[in-house]
Amino acid sequence: MDTVTLRIKRYDGVKEWYQEYQLPYEKGKTLLYSLTKIREELDPTLTFSAACRHAICGSCAVRVNGNAFLACKTSLDQLLETFETERLTLEPLNNFPVIRDLVVDWEPKLERMKAVRPWLIPSEDGDPSEGFRQSPEDFRKIASPTDCILCGICSSECGQLSLNQEGYLDPFILNKAYRFAVDSRDAAPEEHIRPALEKGLWKCLHCMECVTKCPKEIDLAGENAYLRQASIQMGERDNKGARHAYAFVEDVKSKGRLNEVTLPMKTEGFVSTMNRIPFALRLIRKGKINPLHMPREVEGIEGVRKIYEHAQGVKEP
């Protein structure tokens, strides 16, 4: 391999186009190195953000062949190997407004972040001149979520956000809610959790792309599960998400399997389900569901019930 081609999506505020740049192949370089080389040697108009060069400032995330990466810590060799190509397409992050070329606008995201009150609501155990006591175990709960560098990779990858910009919060915002909800110094976890719930907490598609791509390896999906559980413990059971979860729990408990016919009614209620009749008819016609099927108990249901009994004895999630 002598040369590498980077095909970069350009935008100048009015028009969009793709532009190709050829670079001599050099072993062991990063994606940021290549971008810098283009800007300094081939085209001073190519615009992208970067600052620290070592994955702590969160400035340089871009998409390569549709997948978001932090340019500074991503090896070019790995990209070429992963995508089995000598030609890469670079685009700005998805789910952000673009300012110029690969530079995106963070302002609306930061504005949205305020929804979850992303700051410590200090409990009465501390005060400004004495600080707090916090056990090493309690510190460990916030160690990973505070690794977040606000790079936006999770937003770019988020399946729900791609469909629904307004009705869902970016994974990094949910991470902020989580970070304070589990902080032993915080007086009001529900004030961080409730806004997340109201902004579509249960809508996560479980595609796990945010977790896979997070450069800080934060367990965003696990955090999401915690926030849901915590919202139920706050008494927030009368919403689609919680009802859906309860329907799963009850079906599996009684029969060891789901009843897909009654599930929508348990989740959405009778009226909403009636509105879905045309959709259900189409599913029946295609053989996707059978309205007459009444699931029986699965073999080994006793074992399932034992698991439930055990789970009920466990206090902490």
Next chain:
Amino acid sequence: MLSYDIVVVGAGGAGMMAALAASEDPDLEVAVLSKIYPTRSHTGAAQGGINAALGNRDPSDSVEKHFRDTVKGSDFLADQDAVEFFTSRMPELIQELDFYGVPFSRDENGRVAQRPFGGASSPRTCYSADKTGHVILHTLYEQCLKRGVKFLHEWFLLSLAVEEGELDGLVALDMRSGAIHPIQAKAAVIATGGFGRIYWNRTTNALNMTGDGTAACFDAGIPLKDPEFVQFHPTGLASSGILMSEACRGEGGHLLNKEGERFMARYAPEKMELGPRDLVSRAIETEIKEGRGFGEGIGAYVQMDLRHLGKEKILERLPQVRALAMHFEGVDIIEEPVPIRPSCHYMMGGIHVVDYKTCRTPIEGILAAGECACISIHGANRLGGNSVADVVLFGKYAGLGAREIAKQRSLPSGKKVKKEADRWIKTFDRMRRKTEGIPVTEIRDKMAETMWNNVGIFRRESEMKEALETVGRLLEDYQDACIGDTSVRYNLAFVHYVEVGNLLKLAKAVALGALHRKESRGSHARADYPKRDDGRFLKHTLIYKKGDDYILQYEPVKITKYRPEERKY
């Protein structure tokens, strides 16, 4: 015209602390402008920790010991009244940060954990694993959101307008729209960080650490204090200069030459690897120079060995360091020693602050805090863990100082700043249209090369004279620079052009200050004057800029308690 009571320039630790302190008064209109989003600021790169004599780990530690260590670390060039003020207020500041929600690592009693650091006589560096700056930066941003602080995101400071010794306003470029704005203000807090990028790639600094606020103050008539004192961090990764935290040495890392010898025994027999940064950097360079390093020339290095700490401790205390070594040097520190070499890290010098309690400069209405400022509490060499501490503490006092000024001053006329903005609008226009000339990056790289080779860790007269000549020539070349981008919208090429202009002005001051300081003190090590000379040089350098001329003066050091003595570790 835009007008505010207080404008804070820079949104790192110092800028955001200043904004928080200033905005406690609801009657004042405060705005923070920064060329990057607040959480991108370089405060976030600080890894190892923040010093405060809490005595959590060592009950015998005290503010007094922190004071003494800092003065000794500074090679007696720090102003002792300021250092005492600083060290005595740090413990309460840590509690304040804890109350803000900073996730500090904890000891078994639930108190903020502390670790040993170079040049410290007790383990007093508070930390959050090895990402202390990062968590402080994000926490301060959260507090700013809570307080509703107004940010002008991606606005770039171009210059300061001063009329009859007082601030008239600031000129800034709104990078997105390309509009250049004059801004009237009663007070401006400059908190724009250091300018390690005069060495371009031979630094741990972020790409944007170009001293924009420092250069603007310098142009506005405020002198630079002690610019010749440049800290080289001993443990930059050999191939990229990226920082391996001092926590590596703090946690017990060994430095080895190619004979496998812990060579620090020769230079700091007592403290060994925990000697202060200037001393350890020189030790490494001496080993390399005398043929005991690995490799040769610019690629030479020594090793830092952390394997004996064990996997568990490395994962618990140094997780980021391990990831950095893996990603940027291809080494897992659990399995192998990592190649390291000194890299420019920090500017002890900066904007001349005349009153440490308010962070005022000689010009009414302009204040400075953080790395861009020189108070001076670091003197000729800063101790590890004192930088984030400096940033948050003096950021806060600068914010309070600005509040005081904003209460006393009425809004300036804005005439001068309007003219200044018009001048910049013409410059932006001209540079966008210019199609031929010398590429900005070429000028920048030549500057970095001469600074690294001639005003680096070891210095001598002939080399520094050469650097001064080269930088002088580059300043002429700069007049014919070409940016190659006609865009009004988000023109980073223009921003970089201004940044490089700033670096050139500052590089010249560094070389000039270094040339005239005919002694070795702290980070300033001269082969031709290897000894400290208190008789002639126990004083601060002040460099004034009058047009293109640089005027050198000196000012006495404030010594309240500790008489200079030989500095041994």
